[in-house]
């Protein structure tokens with residue numbers, strides 16, 4: 497349904513997207529992850545046609561998002577701050593979006609605003625940060641666009657509202673809406689997405705959400721005999737997540753049968769216990785270290 501190929505984008509002369517390609521099928525949910533400044537917001541804006549790429553293309557159902565403006569009616573971008581709506585009430589925003597999106601669902605918008613306890617007749621500027629985010633999500637999903645791109649939809653909202661927003665997203669996905677959700681909430685993304693788009697150095701790596709880290713990294717709890725092998729622990733195949741006394745939690749390069757794991761076995765540790773690998777482990781393995789500033 498959505499196909500990005502070889503996207504490039506510079507901002508203020510600095511390359512933010514260098515070569516981004518990925519696909520998203522109909523009714524699929526993708527999580528967009530990456531360090532601060534990696535280019536997630538830039539990518540969402542390019543995907544939704546708000547920004548033009550310097551190179552490459554985005555096709556939605558085979559049509560160019562940047563060359564056929566009417567394609568944008570099938571896509572909605574929800575920014576992390578709804579500044580465009582300051583000065584509008586909820587009613588006003590719904591009226592405006594109703595003019596743009598042919599299937600805008602006014603009843604759903606009203607119900608969702610009520611569900612969130614948000615007044616429809618108050619200026620959005622007067623909402624708190626969390627209220628603005630909930631309003632944006634409600635408005636975006638009410639478009640009934642085939643694809644909704646959300647930039648950190650749970651940013652700044654309290655735990656109860658966060659659950660409500662995530663439920664709303666899952667309901668929309670169950671109804672067949674495709675979503676791309678940028679977020680730092682890795683556990684939630686792991687649960688609710690089909691695909692993970694991991695941004696690094698201006699490009700995107702695609703992983704299936706289920707078992708995203710499996711085969712890439714192995715997680716183990718280890719107690720060494722005698723002194724810990726410091727040189728080995730700081731080698732590129734190893735990352736120390738933590739150590740308490742003599743108990744180390746390690747990430748090792750590759751699957752449980754990898755060379756790094758064999759090397760560890762060869763040291764005959766007193767304890768070598770496998771731990772489940774989560775999306776967070778993949779994130780730390782791939783992105784741990786320097787901030788991604790392109």
Ligand SMILES: Nc1ncnc2c1ncn2[C@@H]1O[C@H](COP(=O)(O)OP(=O)(O)OP(=O)(O)O)[C@@H](O)[C@H]1O
Pocket residue numbers: 507508512530531532533534535536537538539789790
């Ligand atoms: N308006 C702008 N002017 C100058 N530089 C910008 C602008 N917007 C973004 N950038 C730069 O582009 C890069 C990517 O920013 P972007 O907001 O896309 O990252 P992000 O992954 O969404 O970050 P975060 O997780 O912190 O929201 C950063 O280096 C940022 O400094």
